[in-house]
Amino acid sequence: MAGEEHAGAGTTTRGKQRMAETVADRIEQDILAQGWDTGSILGSEAQLIERYGVSRAVFREAVRLVEHHQMARMRRGPGGGLVVTEPDPGAVRQAARVYLRRADVTRQQLFDARAALELAGVVTATEQLTEDGIAQLTEALRVEAELVEQGVTTGHARNVHSVIADMTGNPAISLFIEVLAQLDEDMVQQGWISRDDPTDRAALAEASHAAHEAIVAAIVAGDAPLAQHRMRRHLQAIADLLTDDVRAD
Numbered sequence: 001m002a003g004e005e006h007a008g009a010g011t012t013t014r015g016k017q018r019m020a021e022t023v024a025d026r027i028e029q030d031i032l033a034q035g036w037d038t039g040s041i042l043g044s045e046a047q048l049i050e051r052y053g054v055s056r057a058v059f060r061e062a063v064r065l066v067e068h069h070q071m072a073r074m075r076r077g078p079g080g081g082l083v084v085t086e087p088d089p090g091a092v093r094q095a096a097r098v099y100l101r102r103a104d105v106t107r108q109q110l111f112d113a114r115a116a117l118e119l120a121g122v123v124t125a126t127e128q129l130t131e132d133g134i135a136q137l138t139e140a141l142r143v144e145a146e147l148v149e150q151g152v153t154t155g156h157a158r159n160v161h162s163v164i165a166d167m168t169g170n171p172a173i174s175l176f177i178e179v180l181a182q183l184d185e186d187m188v189q190q191g192w193i194s195r196d197d198p199t200d201r202a203a204l205a206e207a208s209h210a211a212h213e214a215i216v217a218a219i220v221a222g223d224a225p226l227a228q229h230r231m232r233r234h235l236q237a238i239a240d241l242l243t244d245d246v247r248a249d
Helices: 001-008 014-033 047-051 057-069 089-102 107-127 131-149 159-167 171-192 197-218 224-248
Strands: 073-077 081-084
Touching: 001 057, 001 197, 014 047, 014 057, 014 224, 047 057, 047 081, 057 073, 057 224, 107 159, 107 171, 131 159, 131 197, 159 197, 171 224, 197 224
Parallel strands: none
Antiparallel strands: 073 081
Protein backbone atom coordinates (compact mmCIF):
# COMPACT_ATOMS: atom_id res chain seq x y z
CA MET A 1 0.00 0.00 0.00
CA ALA A 2 2.89 2.36 0.68
CA GLY A 3 4.01 2.05 -2.95
CA GLU A 4 0.46 2.67 -4.06
CA GLU A 5 0.23 5.79 -1.90
CA HIS A 6 3.46 7.02 -3.44
CA ALA A 7 2.25 6.30 -6.95
CA GLY A 8 -1.01 8.06 -6.18
CA ALA A 9 0.91 11.17 -5.16
CA GLY A 10 2.07 11.60 -8.74
CA THR A 11 -1.40 11.23 -10.20
CA THR A 12 -3.09 14.38 -11.51
CA THR A 13 -6.04 15.79 -9.64
CA ARG A 14 -8.32 14.90 -12.53
CA GLY A 15 -6.86 11.39 -12.63
CA LYS A 16 -7.62 10.91 -8.93
CA GLN A 17 -11.13 12.17 -9.48
CA ARG A 18 -11.69 9.66 -12.30
CA MET A 19 -10.36 6.85 -10.11
CA ALA A 20 -12.64 7.94 -7.27
CA GLU A 21 -15.64 7.99 -9.62
CA THR A 22 -14.76 4.50 -10.84
CA VAL A 23 -14.46 3.18 -7.28
CA ALA A 24 -17.72 4.90 -6.29
CA ASP A 25 -19.43 3.17 -9.20
CA ARG A 26 -18.00 -0.20 -8.10
CA ILE A 27 -19.20 0.38 -4.53
CA GLU A 28 -22.68 1.26 -5.75
CA GLN A 29 -22.75 -1.80 -8.01
CA ASP A 30 -21.76 -3.96 -5.03
CA ILE A 31 -24.58 -2.45 -2.97
CA LEU A 32 -27.07 -3.27 -5.73
CA ALA A 33 -25.64 -6.77 -6.20
CA GLN A 34 -26.13 -7.46 -2.49
CA GLY A 35 -29.79 -6.43 -2.66
CA TRP A 36 -29.39 -2.94 -1.15
CA ASP A 37 -29.51 -4.31 2.39
CA THR A 38 -30.01 -1.10 4.39
CA GLY A 39 -27.95 -1.09 7.59
CA SER A 40 -25.51 -3.75 6.43
CA ILE A 41 -21.77 -3.03 6.43
CA LEU A 42 -19.83 -3.53 3.21
CA GLY A 43 -16.54 -3.62 5.10
CA SER A 44 -14.11 -1.51 7.09
CA GLU A 45 -12.08 1.23 5.42
CA ALA A 46 -8.96 -0.94 5.43
CA GLN A 47 -10.83 -3.93 3.98
CA LEU A 48 -12.42 -1.87 1.22
CA ILE A 49 -9.18 -0.10 0.31
CA GLU A 50 -7.62 -3.52 -0.17
CA ARG A 51 -10.67 -4.84 -2.06
CA TYR A 52 -10.72 -1.98 -4.57
CA GLY A 53 -6.94 -1.60 -4.74
CA VAL A 54 -6.71 2.16 -4.38
CA SER A 55 -5.08 4.69 -2.09
CA ARG A 56 -6.75 5.94 1.05
CA ALA A 57 -7.17 9.40 -0.54
CA VAL A 58 -8.92 7.99 -3.61
CA PHE A 59 -11.10 5.70 -1.50
CA ARG A 60 -12.22 8.52 0.78
CA GLU A 61 -13.15 10.65 -2.22
CA ALA A 62 -15.15 7.69 -3.58
CA VAL A 63 -16.94 7.39 -0.24
CA ARG A 64 -17.77 11.09 -0.38
CA LEU A 65 -19.43 10.53 -3.76
CA VAL A 66 -21.37 7.50 -2.52
CA GLU A 67 -22.52 9.45 0.53
CA HIS A 68 -23.64 12.28 -1.75
CA HIS A 69 -25.70 9.74 -3.72
CA GLN A 70 -27.19 8.61 -0.37
CA MET A 71 -26.32 4.97 -0.94
CA ALA A 72 -23.93 4.49 2.00
CA ARG A 73 -22.06 6.38 4.72
CA MET A 74 -18.85 5.75 6.59
CA ARG A 75 -19.31 5.01 10.28
CA ARG A 76 -16.21 5.50 12.38
CA GLY A 77 -15.14 3.69 15.54
CA PRO A 78 -15.27 0.05 16.68
CA GLY A 79 -17.63 -2.02 14.56
CA GLY A 80 -17.76 0.75 12.00
CA GLY A 81 -17.34 0.66 8.26
CA LEU A 82 -19.24 1.62 5.12
CA VAL A 83 -22.92 1.28 6.02
CA VAL A 84 -25.63 0.92 3.36
CA THR A 85 -28.27 3.64 3.71
CA GLU A 86 -31.74 4.42 2.40
CA PRO A 87 -31.96 7.34 -0.06
CA ASP A 88 -34.28 10.24 0.77
CA PRO A 89 -36.92 10.40 -2.02
CA GLY A 90 -37.52 14.06 -1.23
CA ALA A 91 -33.89 14.92 -1.90
CA VAL A 92 -33.98 12.98 -5.18
CA ARG A 93 -37.11 14.82 -6.30
CA GLN A 94 -35.63 18.18 -5.32
CA ALA A 95 -32.45 17.45 -7.27
CA ALA A 96 -34.51 16.56 -10.35
CA ARG A 97 -36.57 19.75 -10.03
CA VAL A 98 -33.44 21.88 -9.71
CA TYR A 99 -31.90 20.20 -12.75
CA LEU A 100 -34.99 20.75 -14.91
CA ARG A 101 -35.26 24.39 -13.88
CA ARG A 102 -31.56 24.86 -14.63
CA ALA A 103 -32.12 23.17 -18.02
CA ASP A 104 -34.84 25.76 -18.74
CA VAL A 105 -37.57 23.17 -19.28
CA THR A 106 -40.34 24.87 -21.25
CA ARG A 107 -44.02 24.78 -20.35
CA GLN A 108 -44.75 22.77 -23.50
CA GLN A 109 -42.03 20.23 -22.67
CA LEU A 110 -43.38 19.98 -19.15
CA PHE A 111 -46.92 19.44 -20.44
CA ASP A 112 -45.82 16.79 -22.96
CA ALA A 113 -43.84 14.80 -20.38
CA ARG A 114 -46.45 15.08 -17.66
CA ALA A 115 -49.32 14.16 -19.99
CA ALA A 116 -47.50 11.04 -21.21
CA LEU A 117 -46.86 9.85 -17.66
CA GLU A 118 -50.20 10.81 -16.12
CA LEU A 119 -52.30 9.38 -18.95
CA ALA A 120 -50.44 6.09 -18.66
CA GLY A 121 -50.75 6.28 -14.89
CA VAL A 122 -54.52 6.59 -14.77
CA VAL A 123 -54.88 3.50 -16.96
CA THR A 124 -52.67 1.40 -14.69
CA ALA A 125 -54.27 2.82 -11.55
CA THR A 126 -57.72 1.94 -12.92
CA GLU A 127 -56.65 -1.57 -13.87
CA GLN A 128 -55.08 -2.18 -10.44
CA LEU A 129 -57.78 -0.46 -8.37
CA THR A 130 -58.30 -1.88 -4.88
CA GLU A 131 -60.51 -0.97 -1.93
CA ASP A 132 -57.46 0.52 -0.26
CA GLY A 133 -56.79 2.61 -3.35
CA ILE A 134 -60.36 3.89 -3.35
CA ALA A 135 -59.99 4.81 0.32
CA GLN A 136 -56.76 6.72 -0.38
CA LEU A 137 -58.33 8.63 -3.26
CA THR A 138 -61.40 9.45 -1.19
CA GLU A 139 -59.27 10.72 1.67
CA ALA A 140 -57.10 12.81 -0.67
CA LEU A 141 -60.22 14.45 -2.13
CA ARG A 142 -61.69 15.05 1.34
CA VAL A 143 -58.54 16.77 2.59
CA GLU A 144 -58.29 18.83 -0.59
CA ALA A 145 -61.94 19.91 -0.33
CA GLU A 146 -61.42 21.06 3.26
CA LEU A 147 -58.35 23.08 2.33
CA VAL A 148 -60.07 24.72 -0.64
CA GLU A 149 -63.06 25.56 1.55
CA GLN A 150 -60.70 27.14 4.07
CA GLY A 151 -59.24 29.31 1.32
CA VAL A 152 -55.94 27.42 0.99
CA THR A 153 -55.13 27.66 -2.71
CA THR A 154 -51.55 26.38 -2.75
CA GLY A 155 -49.55 23.31 -1.71
CA HIS A 156 -52.17 20.61 -2.13
CA ALA A 157 -53.06 20.47 -5.84
CA ARG A 158 -50.66 17.63 -6.65
CA ASN A 159 -51.71 15.29 -3.80
CA VAL A 160 -54.42 13.50 -5.79
CA HIS A 161 -51.98 13.10 -8.68
CA SER A 162 -49.43 11.57 -6.31
CA VAL A 163 -51.96 9.08 -4.93
CA ILE A 164 -52.93 8.00 -8.45
CA ALA A 165 -49.26 7.61 -9.37
CA ASP A 166 -48.57 5.53 -6.24
CA MET A 167 -51.50 3.26 -7.14
CA THR A 168 -49.67 2.19 -10.32
CA GLY A 169 -47.07 0.40 -8.21
CA ASN A 170 -44.41 1.84 -10.52
CA PRO A 171 -41.80 3.85 -8.57
CA ALA A 172 -40.52 5.52 -11.76
CA ILE A 173 -43.99 6.87 -12.56
CA SER A 174 -44.48 7.97 -8.95
CA LEU A 175 -41.14 9.79 -8.83
CA PHE A 176 -41.41 11.65 -12.11
CA ILE A 177 -45.08 12.56 -11.79
CA GLU A 178 -44.32 14.10 -8.39
CA VAL A 179 -41.37 16.03 -9.86
CA LEU A 180 -43.32 17.31 -12.86
CA ALA A 181 -46.44 18.10 -10.82
CA GLN A 182 -44.34 20.10 -8.37
CA LEU A 183 -42.74 22.03 -11.24
CA ASP A 184 -46.18 22.77 -12.67
CA GLU A 185 -47.31 23.97 -9.27
CA ASP A 186 -44.20 26.14 -8.90
CA MET A 187 -44.88 27.78 -12.26
CA VAL A 188 -48.55 28.36 -11.46
CA GLN A 189 -47.63 29.99 -8.14
CA GLN A 190 -45.11 32.22 -9.89
CA GLY A 191 -47.85 33.26 -12.28
CA TRP A 192 -50.18 33.98 -9.38
CA ILE A 193 -47.77 36.55 -7.98
CA SER A 194 -49.29 38.97 -10.46
CA ARG A 195 -52.88 37.99 -9.59
CA ASP A 196 -54.17 40.51 -7.08
CA ASP A 197 -57.66 39.05 -6.81
CA PRO A 198 -57.82 36.21 -4.22
CA THR A 199 -61.26 35.32 -5.57
CA ASP A 200 -59.60 34.45 -8.87
CA ARG A 201 -57.19 32.08 -7.10
CA ALA A 202 -60.03 30.49 -5.14
CA ALA A 203 -62.00 29.88 -8.33
CA LEU A 204 -58.99 28.20 -9.94
CA ALA A 205 -58.46 26.01 -6.86
CA GLU A 206 -62.12 24.99 -6.90
CA ALA A 207 -61.94 24.18 -10.61
CA SER A 208 -58.88 22.03 -10.00
CA HIS A 209 -60.65 20.18 -7.21
CA ALA A 210 -63.69 19.58 -9.42
CA ALA A 211 -61.40 18.16 -12.10
CA HIS A 212 -59.80 15.84 -9.53
CA GLU A 213 -63.24 14.64 -8.42
CA ALA A 214 -64.17 13.85 -12.03
CA ILE A 215 -60.92 11.96 -12.66
CA VAL A 216 -61.28 9.92 -9.48
CA ALA A 217 -64.93 9.12 -10.29
CA ALA A 218 -63.86 7.67 -13.65
CA ILE A 219 -61.09 5.61 -12.05
CA VAL A 220 -63.42 4.23 -9.38
CA ALA A 221 -65.97 3.40 -12.08
CA GLY A 222 -63.28 1.41 -13.90
CA ASP A 223 -63.50 3.62 -16.99
CA ALA A 224 -59.86 4.16 -17.98
CA PRO A 225 -60.59 5.97 -21.30
CA LEU A 226 -62.84 8.47 -19.49
CA ALA A 227 -60.22 8.94 -16.77
CA GLN A 228 -57.62 9.63 -19.46
CA HIS A 229 -59.91 12.12 -21.19
CA ARG A 230 -60.58 13.98 -17.97
CA MET A 231 -56.91 13.94 -16.97
CA ARG A 232 -55.83 15.34 -20.34
CA ARG A 233 -58.45 18.08 -20.11
CA HIS A 234 -57.27 18.93 -16.58
CA LEU A 235 -53.60 19.07 -17.58
CA GLN A 236 -54.46 21.17 -20.63
CA ALA A 237 -56.26 23.63 -18.37
CA ILE A 238 -53.09 23.94 -16.27
CA ALA A 239 -51.00 24.45 -19.41
CA ASP A 240 -53.44 27.08 -20.67
CA LEU A 241 -53.28 28.85 -17.32
CA LEU A 242 -49.50 29.02 -17.53
CA THR A 243 -49.70 30.29 -21.12
CA ASP A 244 -52.15 33.00 -20.05
CA ASP A 245 -49.70 34.08 -17.34
CA VAL A 246 -46.92 34.39 -19.93
CA ARG A 247 -49.17 36.56 -22.11
CA ALA A 248 -50.05 38.70 -19.08
CA ASP A 249 -46.36 39.33 -18.49
